[in-house]
Amino acid sequence: MASRKLLTLVFIIEQDRILLGMKKRGFGAGWWNGFGGKVQQGETIEEAAKRELREECEITVDSLEEFATITFEFVNDPPLLEVHLFKSHTYSGVPTETEEMRPQWFKHQEIPFDTMWVDDKIWFPYMLAGKKFDAYFTFQGHHTIQNYSITERTSSS
Template identity: 35%
Template sequence: MQEATLCFVVRDGEVLLIEKRRGLGEGWYNGPGGKVEDGETPRECAVREVREEVGLDVADVEKAGELRFTLDGAAHTFCHVYRTSTFEGEPRASPEARPEWVPVEDVPYDRMWDDDRLWLPGVLDGRTVAGEFRFEGGEPLDEAAFVDHDLEWDVSFE
């Protein structure tokens, strides 16, 4: 199972989303994030990915979720979700991502993974979540069909 992160940077009723320019989910919106590297904690990965993808230095990242994804019945990805309102710098585009501040009420769920609309509003509202999301249809995951899920809210992490 691949271990990955997402980090949602929030300020004054807005969230920083990225439009993916390449790789899994290309053309879709999400938070900055990526694969956890060997010897790296998920928290370190989230901080590094935000810096690499949008040029912000984030601090005080708090764990907001743990999401498991399966594909055709097999474990695929375990995603650690973080959020923060503490950052330095101005977002800038990178080869991997085009950042955009979006009002929380205008998050483009129709241009995101199907599962995002189920858990992201709660995370942006300050809640924590643990979930499992099941996809079918084979690789790549972004072309598979979302079929089912389980969610648990207000989970304690760390």
């Protein structure tokens, strides 16, 4: 079985707009994304999500709602990336640019999918509709989706 790397991704959503960050360095540099990163030893997935949000755009949240888990497989490039996605509608502080990310608000109809990971346009509608889901994407390189599946969670899961 392939090894897995646990990661987080956080989205701040207000009525008709969403806060995204322009990744300035590292994996995904040059693309808009949520805020997040690796889960460190000794912290829960939610603690990691809150820490990454604070580190990457200097805002804090009291609570997060986990709404999805997406597993990414990059052909011939292990490990699998298991990304836990969270959202919050409230936060404290002012979104501030850091060495890693430049935050910016986007209206839902103006989300810059042409400068984001190609899978985002597939699962963002689920997130924006308030749905919970699990997904699996297989990538060839970083720009080509080989195949994918999305399963909506039932209310009991």
